[in-house]
Amino acid sequence: MARILETRRLTPVTKYFRIEAPLIAAAARPGQFVMLRVREGGERIPITIADYDRAAGTLTIVVQEVGATTRRVCALEAGEEILDVAGPLGGHIEIPPGGHVCGIGGGFGSAALLCLMRELSARGDRTTAILGARTKELLILADELRPLCRNVEVCTDDGSAGFKGFVTQRLAQLIAGDGPGRPDHVVAIGPMAMMRAVADATREAKVKTLVSMDPLMVDGTGMCGGCRVTVGGKARFACVDGPCFDAHEVDFDVAMRRNKQYVREEKQAFERVACMAARESR
Amino acid sequence: MPVKRAEKTPMPVRDAHERAHDFREVNRGYTVFHAVFEAERCLRCQEPVCVDGCPVQIPIPEFIHAVAIGDMAAAAKILRSANPLPAICGRVCPQESQCEAECSMTKNFDPVGIGHLERYVADWERTQPPAVQAKLTRAEKIAVIGSGPSGLVCAGELARLGYPVTIYEALHAPGGVLRYGIPEFRLPKAVLDWEIGLLKAMGVEIVCNVIIGKTLTLDELFEKHGYSAVFIGTGAGLPQFLGIPGENLNGVMSANEFLTRINLMRAYEFPEADTPVRVGKRVAVIGAGNTAMDAVRTSLRMGAEEAMIVYRRSEKEMGARIEEYHHALEEGVKFHWLTNPLEILGNAEGWATGLKCQRMQLGPKDASGRARPIPIEGSELELPVDNVVLAIGTTPNPLLTRTTSGLLTNQKGCLVADEQTGLTSKSLVFAGGDAVTGAATVILAAGAGKRAAQAMHEALAARVS
Ligand SMILES: Cc1cc2nc3c(=O)[nH]c(=O)nc-3n(C[C@H](O)[C@H](O)[C@H](O)COP(=O)(O)OP(=O)(O)OC[C@H]3O[C@@H](n4cnc5c(N)ncnc54)[C@H](O)[C@@H]3O)c2cc1C
Ligand SMILES: Cc1cc2nc3c(=O)[nH]c(=O)nc-3n(C[C@H](O)[C@H](O)[C@H](O)COP(=O)(O)OP(=O)(O)OC[C@H]3O[C@@H](n4cnc5c(N)ncnc54)[C@H](O)[C@@H]3O)c2cc1C
Ligand code: SF4
Ligand code: FES
Numbered sequence: 126m127a128r129i130l131e132t133r134r135l136t137p138v139t140k141y142f143r144i145e146a147p148l149i150a151a152a153a154r155p156g157q158f159v160m161l162r163v164r165e166g167g168e169r170i171p172i173t174i175a176d177y178d179r180a181a182g183t184l185t186i187v188v189q190e191v192g193a194t195t196r197r198v199c200a201l202e203a204g205e206e207i208l209d210v211a212g213p214l215g216g217h218i219e220i221p222p223g224g225h226v227c228g229i230g231g232g233f234g235s236a237a238l239l240c241l242m243r244e245l246s247a248r249g250d251r252t253t254a255i256l257g258a259r260t261k262e263l264l265i266l267a268d269e270l271r272p273l274c275r276n277v278e279v280c281t282d283d284g285s286a287g288f289k290g291f292v293t294q295r296l297a298q299l300i301a302g303d304g305p306g307r308p309d310h311v312v313a314i315g316p317m318a319m320m321r322a323v324a325d326a327t328r329e330a331k332v333k334t335l336v337s338m339d340p341l342m343v344d345g346t347g348m349c350g351g352c353r354v355t356v357g358g359k360a361r362f363a364c365v366d367g368p369c370f371d372a373h374e375v376d377f378d379v380a381m382r383r384n385k386q387y388v389r390e391e392k393q394a395f396e397r398v399a400c401m402a403a404r405e406s407r
Numbered sequence: 408m409p410v411k412r413a414e415k416t417p418m419p420v421r422d423a424h425e426r427a428h429d430f431r432e433v434n435r436g437y438t439v440f441h442a443v444f445e446a447e448r449c450l451r452c453q454e455p456v457c458v459d460g461c462p463v464q465i466p467i468p469e470f471i472h473a474v475a476i477g478d479m480a481a482a483a484k485i486l487r488s489a490n491p492l493p494a495i496c497g498r499v500c501p502q503e504s505q506c507e508a509e510c511s512m513t514k515n516f517d518p519v520g521i522g523h524l525e526r527y528v529a530d531w532e533r534t535q536p537p538a539v540q541a542k543l544t545r546a547e548k549i550a551v552i553g554s555g556p557s558g559l560v561c562a563g564e565l566a567r568l569g570y571p572v573t574i575y576e577a578l579h580a581p582g583g584v585l586r587y588g589i590p591e592f593r594l595p596k597a598v599l600d601w602e603i604g605l606l607k608a609m610g611v612e613i614v615c616n617v618i619i620g621k622t623l624t625l626d627e628l629f630e631k632h633g634y635s636a637v638f639i640g641t642g643a644g645l646p647q648f649l650g651i652p653g654e655n656l657n658g659v660m661s662a663n664e665f666l667t668r669i670n671l672m673r674a675y676e677f678p679e680a681d682t683p684v685r686v687g688k689r690v691a692v693i694g695a696g697n698t699a700m701d702a703v704r705t706s707l708r709m710g711a712e713e714a715m716i717v718y719r720r721s722e723k724e725m726g727a728r729i730e731e732y733h734h735a736l737e738e739g740v741k742f743h744w745l746t747n748p749l750e751i752l753g754n755a756e757g758w759a760t761g762l763k764c765q766r767m768q769l770g771p772k773d774a775s776g777r778a779r780p781i782p783i784e785g786s787e788l789e790l791p792v793d794n795v796v797l798a799i800g801t802t803p804n805p806l807l808t809r810t811t812s813g814l815l816t817n818q819k820g821c822l823v824a825d826e827q828t829g830l831t832s833k834s835l836v837f838a839g840g841d842a843v844t845g846a847a848t849v850i851l852a853a854g855a856g857k858r859a860a861q862a863m864h865e866a867l868a869a870r871v872s
Contacts, residue, residue: 148622162579166673168681169579194681209579211616343672343682346577346618347804348587348644349664355655360648365806379655382757386657390683397678 127161127210129203130183135265138190139233140199141175146210147182149174154217155241156337156369159186160345162209163197170194171342171364173314174213175236176243184210187236187265193394200402214345215368218335224309225251227299228274229292229323231258231315235266237337241312242274251275253305257292257319261285276305293322300330308332313372317381324372334372338363341384355379409450415517416445423737427707430591430675433734434498437520437527439477445520446475452511457521460509463854465489467506467521474524483532486525491560492853494533494598497526499589499697500850501728533601541610544569547635547867550628551575552619552807555583557840557852557859558640559606564860566609573634574611577618577806580671583642585849587671588663590701592708593731620807625814625836636835636863639822640856643803643841649693653751654797658687658759662694662702662798669705687793689713691762693748694798696726702796703740704731714740717790719747719767719780745769747780749787751795762790803842821845829859830866837863 131143149159153174160169176185190199201207218241220226226245228238235256246252252274258264259282271277279287280295288295300307311334313323320336327334340363343349347365354363355376361367419435420426426433437445449471457467466485473482486493502508502522510518549565551558554576562572580586585599607613619625619641628634646661648654665684668674672682690706692699695718706714716735718725721744725732736742745767752761766786769778803820815823815832822831822838829837839855841847 148617152622166676166680168672209616211577211579211618211622213621214618343664343667344578346644347806348646349667350646350648350661351664353648353655360650360655383655383657387683387685390677390685394678394681394683 127207129201129205129207132201132203135187136263139265140188140190141236142186142188142201143183144186144207144210145182146184149210149212150177150179150182150184153177153184153213153240155244156218156237157213157215158345158368159184159210159212160214160342161198161207161211163194163201163207165208167197167208168194169209169343169345170198171214171339171345173233173237173337174240176239185236185239187233189233192391193398196395196398196402211345215364216366218312218369220245220250220310220312220335222248222250225253225306226310226312227253227255227296227308229255229257229296229311229313229315229319230266231292231313231319233265234313234315234319234337235270237314238270238312239266239273242270246274251305253278253299253308255280255292255295255299257281257315259283278304291322292319293326296323296326300327300332311335311372312369313337317377317384320372321377324375324377328373335369336372336375337368338370338375338380339368339384340380341386354383410447412448413516415448415520416441416523418520418523420734423734423739426592427704427738430708432595433592434526436530437523442474442524442527443477446471446524448512449475449519450511456509456511457506457519460506462505462848462850463490463857465506465525470528471519471521471524474528479528479531480535482528486528487532490525490850490853491563491857492556492602492849493525494529495556495585495594495602496850496853497522497524497529498594498598499728501848503729505850533598537605537608539605539609541566541608542569543571543610545571548573548633549636549638549863550632550634551638551640552625553577553583553640553642553840553842554581554613555640555642555840555852556585556849557642557842557856558583558638559602559856560853561638561640561839561856561860562611563606563609564857565863566606566611568860568864570864572611574613575617575619575623576613576615578671579615581613581615583640584644587667588698588701590666590670590705592704593701618806620810625807625811625833629835635867636837638829638856638859638863639807639831639836639838639842640840640852641804641807641842643801643821643846645802645804646797647800647802648797649748649799651748651750653753653759656751656753656759657757658685658793659751659795660797662692662698662796663801665702665796666698666705669709675709684709685794686711689715689792690794690796691715691717691790691792692796692798693717694800695720695724696798696800697728697731699798700727700731700735702798704735704738706794706796707738707740711794715743715790716740717743717746717748717762717764719745720777721745721769724777743790745780746788747782748795752789759792759795762792762795764788764790801846803845819845827858828862829855830862835863835866
């Protein structure tokens, strides 16, 4: 059980939570995730640790409503409890110190940059965050990230804020020397299509790139193998060997196909929750 | 006096056609009449060889005699003195290769139904008010990592000795394989929950959602949380894959994933429960151990029209309990013996559609002591399938050992531990069960947990004096 201390709607579909989880906060490192469950009979879903405060014993997570379980999570408010929270799981992000690190966040992925950028800036790395969204209203956490990194670059598809275009276009400009300049390391966290585009953008330029893979998971502890992704031609378990892998080694085609295995059932579950919510509000 | 009867009293079972479509238990269990009738067959041998066949040396003739005279309370007490999980072991032990293999009757007749009687007595016990209470008299706290049979038994024994014990479990519910692996139709969760209830009544604390090595390190258990000794019963939960082409196709999964979705996450109740599992018309399960048998019978219950076992060796080398094999046959499972999978074939959308295999023949014995399967040239065949479930073995999960210094493992990733005491390479850290032996059995795990508890008690006592 983890008590929710604070919640905030970031966009119509994303919600910020600060929860009480002292053991996990004490052990967490950037890039790791927790498994959570919100009700008896509920599924276990992986959620990235966005930030942690060891002294206060709290974790920050940001959840985007895409289906039944995330919708149930986002219905929770401060004072309520999350039934199960287990972690920190997976390995943490390791980047050699002293370089220019560019973190790229799309959707809920921007959240994971919070603790990463704080840690890297604190040890003296040059840090840039590139945040992308379709439009201004969907951008998240830019203000929270500003004090944590040297540069924050904002991109929107429609130009309603910052750079007009995709994060990858802005990244290409940086690689070419614009603004804060060519990064030594890129970490991309967000939708699979975005991470693949980043991988393509940095491959030729030979910029070392990590992506945080988000396959379907069941246990998150290495017990089922459902989270396997193909990296460098080999099957790896994202929950123990990842979730971050060398972007240029990841087989995105297989990963994207595997993530669609349960679309039919997910839709059924989502419609059920939506229907129940509608009934309740009547 | 023993009554001569050649045949074992059959276990009452549910109709194969009915049971193959639901998750309720297959075996109905003996009634008191069956039990007394069967117990009367025991010869009460001077040298009860059955006891040598039992990994925890249950005083078998004594408990069976108590059943024969109708004293179930005495029988239960004798059973429990040696085996802390009798209701579970009575259901899942491979009796045919343990106690019943040794039984003197086996030479000429059926062995005494020791397993069925064990189950009967333990189920009788569950109808009685539990006779335990917490008496925590010791100051030293002990941590147990993992809540499979080894951890549960170790914790129970330590609590009996008066120690405050905390079990840390990585998942959201305790039980290990008994919870996520062995299906309801073979081991009802109510049986497991009853045992766990007993432990709690004895004062054992169970903390779920804590992964030792991640949430807390082993060293922190000693240094920050004040435990005086630790037992590791983390099992062998890491599934192996074949490494053949097509393993990443949709519809292909490990038996652990398949069974976890269904048992732990209750996919059979989808959409009331949130976790789905997709079971097609034809399911092929690779392997022939207990896990494979559970997976293949589960797929029938999830609606598969054709469920088959594909195994590269023959019926003789099969690892599953004989009873499960018979039940699987009755339920209509098909068996492709001496058939080795080469490749999983898929369609344009990336879903599995077929299993390309090769026929095998048996050659000389290999390192495992079983006949080595040798491919027959030109014998390739293709089985149409919608799902492939891999039940080809598991190895210990490296989560804990990766983050703990000074904890020795062998080449297979198993913890190095003293066979008798379970002591590992770290002082006051003990281990047992599948984490030490590799995938084995419930009773071996339970026995190891029990021996380790005694050794921990002695080690702590020695430290004090
Ligand atoms: C390591 C890791 C970290 C994650 N961190 C976060 C996070 O910080 N915040 C957050 O909101 N989500 C995160 N996710 C994704 C999150 O786990 C899924 O969105 C969630 O499981 C969906 O559950 P659901 O029942 O709401 O939706 P479902 O009904 O399961 O799915 C609804 C739709 O989302 C798609 N989908 C489901 N799972 C995923 C996935 N893993 N990746 C991409 N698409 C998916 C489905 O194809 C479907 O179209 C993370 C995933 C992983 C593996
Ligand atoms: C499908 C299936 C069917 C089987 N059928 C039979 C049968 O019929 N008869 C029989 O005798 N045997 C059977 N077995 C084998 C038997 O179940 C195992 O040998 C036995 O459960 C091993 O017990 P254990 O205590 O060593 O570990 P497990 O039962 O594996 O339990 C280990 C527990 O530790 C937890 N854990 C792991 N790492 C950590 C960590 N770092 N921190 C906290 N917790 C952790 C795990 O989540 C798990 O709950 C079967 C196995 C399977 C998979
Ligand atoms: S060996 Fe068989 S007959 Fe002899 S005591 Fe044991 S169960 Fe009874
Ligand atoms: S989620 Fe089960 S092994 Fe990774």
